[in-house]
Amino acid sequence: MIGVLIVDDDYMVARIHEGFVKRCEGVEVVGVAHDPAAALEAAARLQPDLVLLDVFLPGASGLDILAGMREAAPDMDVIVVTAAREAETVKRAVRGGAVQYLMKPFTFADLRERLQHYRQTHRALPEGKVPEQTEVDRLFAAPRTTAATLPKGLSVETLQLVAQVLSDAGGDLSAAEAAELAGISRVSARRYLEHLTDTGRAEVRLRYGEVGRPERRYVGR
Structure with a gap:
């Protein structure tokens, strides 16, 4: 089971995203955070497999705390979920190692597709396995x-x-x-x-x- 941490400053939006994740196979919500400090604490305490990270947080950008969250939870992956559409924001997310970038508003089907893609690729390579090129291609490809x-x-x-x-x-x-x-x-x-x-x-x-x-x-x- 893939543990998901949701980070969003809007309580209602976070609740909606939590409901979306709960409807998906093979994933579970392990925590919800609404500000940078809570997100860093939750990452360290919960060690999530995946974070749904908003960019617009009170006091700091989600991308500003991304490195700190990765330091707190080294095996964590990130899907950025945000209304931010600026090219520079997208580039920063890519440089920060985000595996997907999902723009708000999105539907349940949009999120489910990305979670399934993550489940079938990023968590499909066991430790010690030497992957084939086709497996690597799927890992880096978008849904x-x-x-x-x-x-x-x-x-x-x-x-x-x-x-x-x-x-x-x-x-x-x-x-x-x-x-x-x-x-x-x-x-x-x-x-x-x-x-x-x-x-x-x-x-x-x-x-x-x-x-x-x-x-x-x-x-x-």
Whole structure:
């Protein structure tokens, strides 16, 4: 389970973000902070895996305390969530090591997409493993599952559902098996699985029987 610390000066916004995170698989809220001092204390005490960090905090920018938070929690990653749109702010976030930059206002689907991407990439490389280039590419790539980039007839929400089913399976699945787990038709499941394969988030394994064509089975990356 990935522990998330939420840092936002607006109590209502922080509560909304907390509700969003609680609806996502594989993550949990371990703390909420509303000012720089509380954020630094929470990072040191809670040692979160991930921080949702606002830029506009009372007395200091969230980016100003980023180095201190990293010193307090060396294994912590950061997703900047802010209304700040200035190019220099974005550049500072990148230089500070933020893994994503999400502009307010955003939807639950926007945040879920980034949390799932983080879960499937930044936490997918165990200590001591020597990764392949494709795994490194996925680590540094931004999420690509936006409605504008999906093939016609596919939805972001169902794609995320099928990707989650594949991730939770712990092994390979046929289109029929994925369809049953996701509660969609086999034809639809096959389309989503092929899209995941085309975009590098899954791979195909062929299972050969005694007769007929080999069965296509899918495993998440």
